[in-house]
Every structure is written in structure tokens, then in C-alpha cells.
Amino acid sequence: MDYLYYPGCSLEGTAMEYDRSCRALSGALGMALVEISDWTCCGATAARCVDELLSVVLPARNLALAEKTDPGIDILVPCSACYLNLETARETIRTDPVMRNRVNQILAPDNLVVTGSNRVRHLLDVLSRDGAADQVAARAGTNMADLVIAPYYGCQCLRPFHEFDDPELPRSMDRLIRATGAQVLEWDMGGTCCGAATATTRPGVGQALVGQILAGAKDADAVVTVCPMCQMNLERFQPEPVPVLYLPQFLGLAMGLSSKALGCGLNLSDVRPVVIRGAP
Amino acid sequence: MALSDVREKPAARPEAARRLEQVKDKVAACIQCGTCSASCPNAEFMDMTPRRMWRALLAGRVETVFLSQTFILCASCYMCTLRCPRGLPLTWAMAGLKQAAFSLYPDRFRRSALFYRAFMDNIRQYGRVREMEMMTRYFLALKHPLVPLGYTSMGIRLMAKHKLHLRLPSAGPGRLAPLFDRAGRQEG
Numbered sequence A: 001m002d003y004l005y006y007p008g009c010s011l012e013g014t015a016m017e018y019d020r021s022c023r024a025l026s027g028a029l030g031m032a033l034v035e036i037s038d039w040t041c042c043g044a045t046a047a048r049c050v051d052e053l054l055s056v057v058l059p060a061r062n063l064a065l066a067e068k069t070d071p072g073i074d075i076l077v078p079c080s081a082c083y084l085n086l087e088t089a090r091e092t093i094r095t096d097p098v099m100r101n102r103v104n105q106i107l108a109p110d111n112l113v114v115t116g117s118n119r120v121r122h123l124l125d126v127l128s129r130d131g132a133a134d135q136v137a138a139r140a141g142t143n144m145a146d147l148v149i150a151p152y153y154g155c156q157c158l159r160p161f162h163e164f165d166d167p168e169l170p171r172s173m174d175r176l177i178r179a180t181g182a183q184v185l186e187w188d189m190g191g192t193c194c195g196a197a198t199a200t201t202r203p204g205v206g207q208a209l210v211g212q213i214l215a216g217a218k219d220a221d222a223v224v225t226v227c228p229m230c231q232m233n234l235e236r237f238q239p240e241p242v243p244v245l246y247l248p249q250f251l252g253l254a255m256g257l258s259s260k261a262l263g264c265g266l267n268l269s270d271v272r273p274v275v276i277r278g279a280p
Numbered sequence B: 001m002a003l004s005d006v007r008e009k010p011a012a013r014p015e016a017a018r019r020l021e022q023v024k025d026k027v028a029a030c031i032q033c034g035t036c037s038a039s040c041p042n043a044e045f046m047d048m049t050p051r052r053m054w055r056a057l058l059a060g061r062v063e064t065v066f067l068s069q070t071f072i073l074c075a076s077c078y079m080c081t082l083r084c085p086r087g088l089p090l091t092w093a094m095a096g097l098k099q100a101a102f103s104l105y106p107d108r109f110r111r112s113a114l115f116y117r118a119f120m121d122n123i124r125q126y127g128r129v130r131e132m133e134m135m136t137r138y139f140l141a142l143k144h145p146l147v148p149l150g151y152t153s154m155g156i157r158l159m160a161k162h163k164l165h166l167r168l169p170s171a172g173p174g175r176l177a178p179l180f181d182r183a184g185r186q187e188g
Helices: A016-029 A046-050 A052-069 A080-095 A097-110 A123-129 A132-139 A174-179 A203-216 A228-236 A247-254 B003-012 B014-027 B035-039 B050-058 B062-066 B079-083 B090-104 B110-126 B131-142 B152-160 B177-187
Strands: A003-005 A033-035 A075-077 A120-122 A148-151 A222-225 A244-246
Touching: A016 A033, A016 A132, A016 A244, A016 A247, A046 A052, A046 B090, A046 B110, A052 A075, A052 A080, A052 A097, A052 B177, A075 A080, A075 A123, A080 A097, A080 A120, A080 A228, A097 B177, A120 A123, A123 A132, A123 A174, A123 A247, A132 A174, A132 A247, A148 A174, A174 A247, A203 A228, A222 A228, A222 A247, A228 A244, A244 A247, B014 B050, B014 B090, B035 B050, B035 B079, B050 B062, B050 B090, B062 B090, B079 B090, B090 B110, B110 B131, B110 B177
Parallel strands: A003 A033, A003 A075, A075 A120, A148 A222, A222 A244
Antiparallel strands: none
């Protein structure tokens, strides 16, 4: 096994194409993913706004499950919010002995112990630093050559833990996109906020923020994302139709994986202009 | 809501008062430089900028803070946290204000409070979020016939992609209920 896999709740529902494409791309790259068995919700944004202790306990339970079956194995997380919660819990467990004791007392009746030994890594961290670009380049044809792609990172995979990229002007997707033969849009809005959950409760916020982002991407043929919440907002508030794909969908298409295996029929935006460049 | 009502509330709710003190501690070293306001993507939608809100909080003008929409509009983008020259955990401080507000003023922040409650109940019951049931329970709790309409077109788009699953709600004690109860007991 190469990585433990924590899909998170969105990838079982509104972001199921992100789950499919992560698994399909990992297979094509020869990365073995093993789903953490019996994983539960990380608490999302809600837990921190309701109960501070639960906001550590909920992600820590998943870290403890990982430690129990596969100590030391990196946990790969595609959802930026899950990644942030798991990583925050890991930092807390490692640096705050009082909180670590409290959490372990709560987990103990389930025969779980957490020390924070498994690393938590966002999908983009793994793809950009564990050698994926060379493999994509080796298998990509010339189909994507004249496309311009806007890499959109969002917030929570970059901040507050800037572990693998610049937290304000991120570039980690550049090499992966160029490996497909496509060009990268030069812009500075890849790390600006889409409104996240405030766009759900205040649609006006979503319209304004996503409108600015998509205006900045107007010279691109498609936008690629690495977060279910960003993907949802960028697809929901489009003034003009533009294809928005998850990064593993785009890389998979360039490598010749089938659009069905990558879940390309499930996007809410019309992604056909990109899909037709890939395999039939 | 009367201002006197706002002033009396923290004293009547010790856990929320404690939460507020923790938030104040987090931002106590604020130098009022305004980097947070300049970095906030939602500042233009707020009735008070983040810098002004931190000042009001530290000056003890709690009512001013809770009559604003500032902290509710925090999208957790962490740009202010990243850039704060004092290294203050401002995004977490915003979350702390939300916690205090939901417990102190459940009526004023009813929609957000009910949404988070529906979310946490859903995790307690199933361990993972069942989006369809969570939204249904949220709408039922709201008792407001027009709010669900705002989500109808999105719901239909998701349904057409078979992304919303209708599953029978299950009764019983709840998948994570023992864990939630143990955490609740520890917080006392």
C-alpha cells in the first residue's frame, strides 16, 4: 500500500466524480490507495462553530483508525476542508499534551489511541511532489495542446498550513497541467476565496466572488479545482458557461482514461469541450 | 432585540462568556493595522470591517460585535490568519464568535444555528453526512416555506446527476452518539 485514503462525506455525494477520478488516476499512476475502514465525518466547518472539543475529536478518530491499522502510512485527502481538519487535529495532538489526553480519554472506550504519527497530505501535495507529472507526460498525447487551463486552488489546501505551495501565489498545479501538453493561464486569482459556505447561505456573496474569479479566467478554456466546495461554487454561479473539472479528471483525460471512469458525466458544468479531447 | 438584552446575556450563560474570553485572549495582541480587513474577501459585504470588530470586542463592546454580521460572513479562507503581522489565529477567533453567538442569540442567528445543528445531528446519527436528509431536517426546523425554494434549482440539478440519495432515516441511538456523549460529559 502506498497511501491510506480518506474520501470524506462530499466525495460520497455531491463530489462523487472527485472520488471516482482520484481512484482512477491513482490506479493509472500505480499508486495503491487503501480506504480507511470505518472512517467518519471530519466535522467540516460546522464542528468548530459549535463545539471546540468535538472539532478535534471527530478528525482525531480517523487519525486513530489510520494509526491502528497502518502506522506511519501517509493519509491522502482530496477534500481541502477534510485535509485542513485532519491536519489541524494532528498538529493539536502533537503539540498540546492536555488536549491529546482529553481526546484519548474520549476515544479509549472504542479501543483507539491517537498520537498523530501518520502524515496528512492533500491530493495536490501528493500529485505535485511524488512524481506524478513525469508519468502524466509519458502517457499524454497532443490532444490537450491548444487548451489554456486556469488552475484554481481555493483556500484551505494552501492556508493556514502552507506545506507544499506558496499560500498566496500557488504554482504546484503548473507542472502537472503542462505535463498534459496544455498551457497554464497566467493569473493571480488561483488562491482567492470562492466564498465557501457563505456562498450557500448568501448567494449574493457567491455570485460576486465567483464572478470575479471566472472573469479573471475568461481567457482559459477550462478551470481545474482540487476542492469539492470550490467546484460546487464555481459550477453554481457561472455568468457564462465554462467547463470546471477536478484536477484528477483533467489529468486522467490527458492520460487516455475513459471519461466514464473519471465521472465526467457527473459535473454540473458542461465539460464536453474538454472531454472530447480525451479518449472516446 | 433590545441592547439591554444583549448586554445581560453573556453573564447569564457562563460557557458562552468563557468562550468570549478565549476569543479575546486570541486577539488581545491586535495592533489595529487593518491587514485583516484588507485581506478579507467578504469585507465588502460586512457592516463592520474585521479590524473594527476586533477593536469593539477588545474594548468590551460585545453588543456591537453581536449586532454585526461580520463574523457570520467569515468564509474561513485563512488569508487574515496568514497575513496577520502579530500571528493571531483570527479565523479561529471568528469561529469562536460564531460558537458564542449561536448559544447566546439563537434567535438572531437562527438560520446558521439551525443549519449547524442539523449538520452535527446528522453526523451523530450516521457518522457521515447524508446531505439530503440533513437539508430536509434543516428545512423542517426552519419552519419557513420560502427558504427551501432558494435551493430548489440546485437540488434538481444534483438530483438529475443522481447525487442526492433518498434513504430511509434510521432510528436508534446513533452511530457516533456514545462519542458525542463522552465529549459532552468532558466539557461538562
